Amino acid sequence: MLDVAIYGDYETAWCPGCGNFRILPAVKKALAASNLAPHQVTFISGIGQAAKAPHYLNANLFNGLHGRSLPVATGARLANHRQPVIVESGDGCTYGEGGNHFLAAIRRNVDLTLLVHNNQVYGLTKGQASPTSDTGFVTKAQPHGVAAAPFNPIAIAVALQANFVARAFVGLEDHLVEMIKQALAHPGFALVDILQPCVSFNKVNTFAWYKNRCYILPESYDPTDWAAAMAKAHEWGDKIPLGVIYRNNRLPFEAHFPCLQEVPLARQPVDKAKLREFLGHFQ
Amino acid sequence: MGRYDVNLLLGGEAGQGLVTIAMILTKALVRAGYCIVVTQSYQSRIRGGHNTFAIRISPAEIIASRASVDLLVALNEETVRLHRPEMSDAGLILVDERFAADHDQVLKVPFQEFATDRSVNVAYLGILTHLLGLDEGVVFQALEDYFGAKKPEVTAANREVFAKAIGWADAKQLPETVRLAPATDRRERLMLNGNEAIALGAISAGLKFCAFYPMTPSTSIPLTLQAAADPMGLVVEQAEDEIAAINMAIGASYAGVPAMVATSGGGFALMVEGVSLAGMTETPVFIVVAQRPGPATGLPTRTEQGDLEFVLHAGHGEFPRAIFAPGTVEECFHLSRQALFLAEKYQTPIFLLTDQFLADSYRAVVAFDIDSLAPVVVGRDPAAVPVPYARYALTETGISPRLVPGLSEHLVICDSDEHTPDGHITEDLTIRRQMVEKRLRKEAGLRQEVIPPAYVGHVSPELLMVTWGSNRGAVLEAAATLKAQGRQVAALCFSQVWPLLGEQFLEQLQSAQEVIMVEGNAFGQLARLIRRETGFEIRRHIRRYDGLPITPEYILQALSS
Numbered sequence: 001m002l003d004v005a006i007y008g009d010y011e012t013a014w015c016p017g018c019g020n021f022r023i024l025p026a027v028k029k030a031l032a033a034s035n036l037a038p039h040q041v042t043f044i045s046g047i048g049q050a051a052k053a054p055h056y057l058n059a060n061l062f063n064g065l066h067g068r069s070l071p072v073a074t075g076a077r078l079a080n081h082r083q084p085v086i087v088e089s090g091d092g093c094t095y096g097e098g099g100n101h102f103l104a105a106i107r108r109n110v111d112l113t114l115l116v117h118n119n120q121v122y123g124l125t126k127g128q129a130s131p132t133s134d135t136g137f138v139t140k141a142q143p144h145g146v147a148a149a150p151f152n153p154i155a156i157a158v159a160l161q162a163n164f165v166a167r168a169f170v171g172l173e174d175h176l177v178e179m180i181k182q183a184l185a186h187p188g189f190a191l192v193d194i195l196q197p198c199v200s201f202n203k204v205n206t207f208a209w210y211k212n213r214c215y216i217l218p219e220s221y222d223p224t225d226w227a228a229a230m231a232k233a234h235e236w237g238d239k240i241p242l243g244v245i246y247r248n249n250r251l252p253f254e255a256h257f258p259c260l261q262e263v264p265l266a267r268q269p270v271d272k273a274k275l276r277e278f279l280g281h282f283q
Numbered sequence: 284m285g286r287y288d289v290n291l292l293l294g295g296e297a298g299q300g301l302v303t304i305a306m307i308l309t310k311a312l313v314r315a316g317y318c319i320v321v322t323q324s325y326q327s328r329i330r331g332g333h334n335t336f337a338i339r340i341s342p343a344e345i346i347a348s349r350a351s352v353d354l355l356v357a358l359n360e361e362t363v364r365l366h367r368p369e370m371s372d373a374g375l376i377l378v379d380e381r382f383a384a385d386h387d388q389v390l391k392v393p394f395q396e397f398a399t400d401r402s403v404n405v406a407y408l409g410i411l412t413h414l415l416g417l418d419e420g421v422v423f424q425a426l427e428d429y430f431g432a433k434k435p436e437v438t439a440a441n442r443e444v445f446a447k448a449i450g451w452a453d454a455k456q457l458p459e460t461v462r463l464a465p466a467t468d469r470r471e472r473l474m475l476n477g478n479e480a481i482a483l484g485a486i487s488a489g490l491k492f493c494a495f496y497p498m499t500p501s502t503s504i505p506l507t508l509q510a511a512a513d514p515m516g517l518v519v520e521q522a523e524d525e526i527a528a529i530n531m532a533i534g535a536s537y538a539g540v541p542a543m544v545a546t547s548g549g550g551f552a553l554m555v556e557g558v559s560l561a562g563m564t565e566t567p568v569f570i571v572v573a574q575r576p577g578p579a580t581g582l583p584t585r586t587e588q589g590d591l592e593f594v595l596h597a598g599h600g601e602f603p604r605a606i607f608a609p610g611t612v613e614e615c616f617h618l619s620r621q622a623l624f625l626a627e628k629y630q631t632p633i634f635l636l637t638d639q640f641l642a643d644s645y646r647a648v649v650a651f652d653i654d655s656l657a658p659v660v661v662g663r664d665p666a667a668v669p670v671p672y673a674r675y676a677l678t679e680t681g682i683s684p685r686l687v688p689g690l691s692e693h694l695v696i697c698d699s700d701e702h703t704p705d706g707h708i709t710e711d712l713t714i715r716r717q718m719v720e721k722r723l724r725k726e727a728g729l730r731q732e733v734i735p736p737a738y739v740g741h742v743s744p745e746l747l748m749v750t751w752g753s754n755r756g757a758v759l760e761a762a763a764t765l766k767a768q769g770r771q772v773a774a775l776c777f778s779q780v781w782p783l784l785g786e787q788f789l790e791q792l793q794s795a796q797e798v799i800m801v802e803g804n805a806f807g808q809l810a811r812l813i814r815r816e817t818g819f820e821i822r823r824h825i826r827r828y829d830g831l832p833i834t835p836e837y838i839l840q841a842l843s844s
Contacts, residue, residue, distance in 0.1 A: 013708075039692045044534065047699070055698075055707050060688035062537050063698040063708065064530065065560050071494075071527035075534025075542065076688075078518045079492060083538070083689035104523035259516035265491045266539030266687055270658045274514045275487060279651070281510075282473040282483075283314070 002032040007057040014049060015123075019196025019207075022170035023117060024056055027088075030180035031059075041084050044073040046098065049124050050090035050117035067097025070105040073112050080264040081254045084113070084184065091118040095131040095151050102153070106160040109188040110253040115180065116153065116191070119198035120205050127201035137204060153193050155233035158246045161226065163188030165233075165246040169214045170196040171207060175242060182244065188252040195240070210240070217243035224248075285416060285464035290349045292337045294366055295358025298330040300404040303429070304356070305336035307408055311425040312340055313474040313647040315417060316466030320756065321476070321645035322348040322832060327499070327583040333361060338645075340415070342466040346611070346756035348644070350836045354414065354461045356407065357384065373460050377410065390414075390457065397447035405441050409448025416462040419449060471650040477615045477641035477753075480648065481545075481571055482507035484619030486515055487651070489658030490569075491540035494522045494531035496550055499583050500639035501573035504545035525550040529557030533566045537697060539687035541623050541659045543569035548577045548590050555597045558632050562602025564697040565675065565683070565722070567626035567633075569619070574638040576830050585830030586639035588752055588803035591812070594634050595781055601719065603726035605733075606634040606781040610755030612646040614778055620656070625732065627659045629725045630685055636780070638803065640832035641753035665691030673704040677717055681724030726782065733779055735787040740766065740773030746842075747795030749821065750802060751777035751809050754833045758801050761838040780809060785817035792819050799823040799842075803833055 007028040014020045031041060043054035047066035054061045060083075064072045069087045077085045087094075094102055094116045105112065120137070122128040128141040131151035138145050157165040164186040168176040176194065183190035195214065197207040221243070223229060229246035254260045259268070291308075295301045305321075312319055320339045326332035339349050351371040357363045363376060363384045370376070370386065378384045380391035390410075398406035405426065412422045423445055427438065475483070482504050485493075495505040509519040518535075522528035525546055532542040546554060551572045561568045572594055576587040594606055605625055607618040618635055626633040663684040669676065672693040676683045683704075688695040696706030701718060703709045737755075740747075740762055750758045755776040762774045775791055792798055792813075800810040800821045805828040810821040825841040827833050 037692075038694055039689065042538070042688045052708065055696075058694060060694050061696045061698075061706070062534065062564070062688075063696075063700065064533070064564070065556055065699055068526065068530040068557070068560075071522065071530035072534035072537070074520075074527075075492060075494065075531035075536070076538035077534075078520070078531075079535040079538035079540040079542075080687075080689050100523050101527055104527065257518060258513050259518065264539075265516065265518060265535075266661065266690065268491065268516050270487070270489050271515065272653055276653050278486070278511050278514055279473065279483065279653070282475055282479065283471070283650075 002035055002037060004028045004032045006038060007031060007059070010056040012056050013052060015200050017199040018049070019119060019170045019198070020050060020053060020117060022173060023176070023194055023196065024053055026173055026176040027053070027115070027180060028057055029177045030184060033177070033181050034184050036084060041086060042076055044069045044076060044085060044087050046089035046093035048090040048093045050088065051093060053088050053117070067093050068101065069093070070098060070101040070112070070114070074105065074108065074110050077110050077112060078254065078260065078265065080266045081111070081260045082264050086113045086115060088115045089117070090123070091116055091120065091132045092122050092130045095153055099131070103156070103160065106157055106162045106189055108253045109163055109250050111188055113180070113183045113190045114192070116193050117196055118153070118193050119196050119202055121198050121202040123198050123201055152233065152236070153191065154245055155230070157191050158226070158229045158233045161248050161250070162191060162246065163248045163250055164190035164244070165229070166192045166244045167242050168192055168194045169210050169242055170194060171211050171214070172216070172242065175216060179244070186247070188250055213238060213240045214242050215239060217241050285462045287343055287464050288339070288341050288345065289353045289415070289461050289463060290337065290339045290351060291354040291356065291461070292335055292352045292366060293356040293358070294333065294335045294362030296331050297325065297328060297334050299358045301334060301336055301358055304404050304407050305338065307422070307425045307429045308411055309338055309645050310429065310474050311417060311422040312338070313472055314425060315421050316468040317342055317463065318345050318647050319645060320345055320348050321643070322640065323643040324831070325584050333365060340463060342464050342468070347760040347835050348757070348832060350834045356411070357382065360384070375458055375460055377414070388458065388460070392451070397451060398444045402440065402444045405444040406448040409445045410452055413449055413452035414457065414461050472647045473650055474645055475612050475648045476503070476643055476645045477609070477612050477637050478503040478573065479507045480612045480615035481619040481635065481637065484616035485543055485569065485623060486511055486517070487653070487656040487658070488620040488623040489541050490517065490543055490623060492518050492532060492535035492542040493544065494520045494528040495545055496522050496525045496528055498547045498550045500575055500642040501545040501547050501550070501571060503642065504571060525553035526557065529554040529568070529570070530560070532568050533557060533561055533564070536566050536568055537564070537688070539661050539690065541567070541569070541627065541661065543571065543623070545571040545573065547573050547575050548593070549580065551590070551594070551597065559598035559600055559602070560699050561632040562598055562600065562604070562722070563699050565630035566697065567630055569622045569626050569635070570632055571635045571637065573642045574636060576828065582830040584639065586803065586832050587828060587830065588638055589808070589828070591636065591780060591804070591808040592806070594636060595812070602722050603629065603631050603729055604634060604781065605729050605779065606636060608636045608752035608778055608780045609641065610752060610776055610778050612641070612644065612648050615641065616651065618778065623659050625729065627661060629682065629729055631725060636752060638753050662687045665693055668693065671705070674706040675702060675704045675718065675721070677704055677721050680728055681721045682728070730782045730784060733782055733784050733787065736775050736777040738773060738775050738791055741771040743794045744773040745771045745796045747773045747775060747792065747798045748838070749775045749798060749800050751780050754801055754803060757833045757835050757838060760835040764835060764839060777809065780812070783812060783816045789817050789819060797823065799825060801825045801833060801838060803827050
């Protein structure tokens with residue numbers, strides 16, 4: 001167990017009361033509990049208020065484009081499969097702009113931990129609907145209410161039999177830390193969808209709205225039962241389940257590559273004897 | 284005796300075994316010491332259609348393809364009809380005796396007498412071995428190697444068909460018009476096309492990661508890398524789309540390995556935001572764009588040089604880049620290496636523009652001196668960087684010490700937002716100005732490493748032909764033909780098209796009585812760029828945009844009209 005102070009304490013660009021303020025310390029606590037010193041972890045983030053989060057702690061960071069953090073993380077992890085990689089961004093970035101990458105990342109099952117700050121609205125662009133906005137949600141961009149059905153990230157991840165699918169809520173910090181910790185420890189692709197209020201632009205899904213609905217799954221719930229997980233994944237509305245919804249043990253993507261079994265690619269030299277042999281095929 | 288220049292064209296439907304015959308024959312020719320220039324033309328379909336594989340062969344050095352055909356191997360009647368007008372004087376057409384072929388010089392072969400439909404490829408190779416005067420052992424070995432380890436009875440059956448076909452040919456008085464002069468080059472050589480050479484150059488430079496989405500004519504680059512992946516320790520990943528491909532390459536590069544992507548116009552269009560990301564985050568990435576005719580889907584399997592302006596301007600915002608345009612298969616290898624070195628040194632995207640003609644054009648390439656090929660060294664020594672470490676430290680050259688995350692205790696922080704020297708998001712406008720200037724200072728270094736265009740010929744010519752990329756061979760051969768006719772000509776061939784430095788070539792343009800630009804697009808894109816950068820206007824143009832490569836004949840015909 002490391003001291004959380006090593007991750008630093010920085011000023012942020014978030015609105016007072018933002019749910020992000022509760023995610024940042026939870027991430028630090030999970031890192032400390034996982035014994036990952038700042039240089040031993042790499043964050044990859046996208047664009048949005050959530051994607052700024054890794055700037056506010058000490059760690060390696062590549063803050064890339066909107067929607068594209070999962071492919072960057074995939075490349076980074078394959079180049080150094082010994083370095084834990086955490087992807088952190090919002091619901092618009094991950095499920096909207098990056099939707100195709102979300103599906104592909106689950107299928108690939110690269111050992112990544114994906115933390116999604118899900119507040120069901122676009123914050124940084126000032127209040128448009130996000131893929132997870134409920135139908136009927138009214139914004140300036142959707143004045144008659146959102147007509148599309150909401151994207152259910154948990155159901156999608158369970159349907160694709162992701163290795164680790166969890167939901168947490170910023171109002172239950174210890175549980176949130178535990179979910180992040182378990183996601184970090186679980187091999188393969190791990191999703192933690194984190195419900196949080198947007199105090200500036202979402203007047204429907206407020207802190208109280210979530211607090212009144214979220215409940216932690218009982219110990220009797222079996223996250224390895226796929227059919228039960230599919231049913232649980234569709235529970236939304238009056239009651240919202242939190243916890244590990246589904247857990248799987250597919251071999252991580254990296255395990256399929258002979259060159260990723262020992263030394264990271266980033267430390268492997270060019271073997272000239274093998275190069276000579278390979279060029280021989282073209283004679 | 285024998286011929287010093289034979290242009291052989293095989294034509295037929297996709298799926299008829301045309302590529303099998305052609306690949307085995309090409310391999311045998313290279314092993315026998317001949318020079319070759321292959322031109323492949325195929326349709327965007329898996330079966331049927333009309334495809335050709337042309338092999339221009341010489342015991343001496345040749346650098347260009349040729350349009351006129353000396354030996355037409357027609358696998359169907361349609362091939363005879365389509366290519367009869369291209370036949371040279373006394374050109375020979377080889378067909379199955381069951382096909383009609385209206386031509387003076389036709390060799391009809393009773394293939395069904397010595398081969399089944401499955402083994403007819405072997406019979407064609409036997410006849411061609413005889414007609415070209417090749418060593419039977421070399422051709423049969425190439426055949427065995429192509430099919431790989433087969434059951435002994437298959438090898439025996441192939442040998443029987445091959446021998447029967449040669450026996451048939453030996454017993455006849457066949458024309459000797461395409462018999463080759465013996466080859467004398469005994470150097471160790473490889474049979475490579477442009478795309479294979481790009482892949483091999485990259486591997487030799489230490490490439491460890493490539494992500495791609497399949498797109499003709501670029502796909503053979505990742506496929507060559509994939510064939511090397513297990514022995515050489517590479518990861519080659521087929522991404523969900525080109526956007527993912529370039530972002531994966533950027534992620535791999537950030538985490539410490541030389542990385543690349545390969546695509547064509549439409550796929551590159553999807554990568555463009557990632558190009559800008561590499562520019563802003565100062566992440567090395569090597570990008571190959573294998574051009575085909577656009578706009579949109581265009582002619583997916585044909586050639587063009589229409590994406591120079593696109594690649595030059597791709598990516599929002601301002602950041603340095605370099606663009607290579609190899610003119611030969613050897614250059615594909617060496618410029619692929621150079622691109623990876625420059626990408627690492629200047630921490631910016633570096634491009635290589637090739638095209639379908641060069642991508643698919645097999646040549647005999649003298650084997651590379653592997654011991655002399657140094658790999659790229661990624662990043663600096665973590666013990667030698669100033670502390671506290673800042674990924675974007677402001678320096679005189681604009682190049683900041685790059686470290687790899689996880690390989691030391693230093694934190695490596697990169698941002699697509701404008702950032703402070705230590706990599707964190709900022710809206711401090713003074714820092715913004717400093718960072719823009721820092722990134723652009725790197726261009727001064729890139730400008731010092733520009734490969735000057737190759738100038739060949741008379742010092743103050745009556746005619747100077749300017750070209751770039753894969754047209755080099757055609758232009759040089761056309762120039763040699765004109766010189767032989769007594770004309771004072773020269774050629775200026777660019778293999779790096781950005782940055783363009785007037786001081787490297789402006790005087791040569793000004794010394795010529797007449798300058799003519801030869802390029803494979805309709806706008807005259809390099810001519811426009813030269814005018815923009817130097818003020819020199821090239822007024823005469825030879826352009827081609829029908830999907831076919833520029834040949835020496837195409838240039839000479841255009842000049843005479």
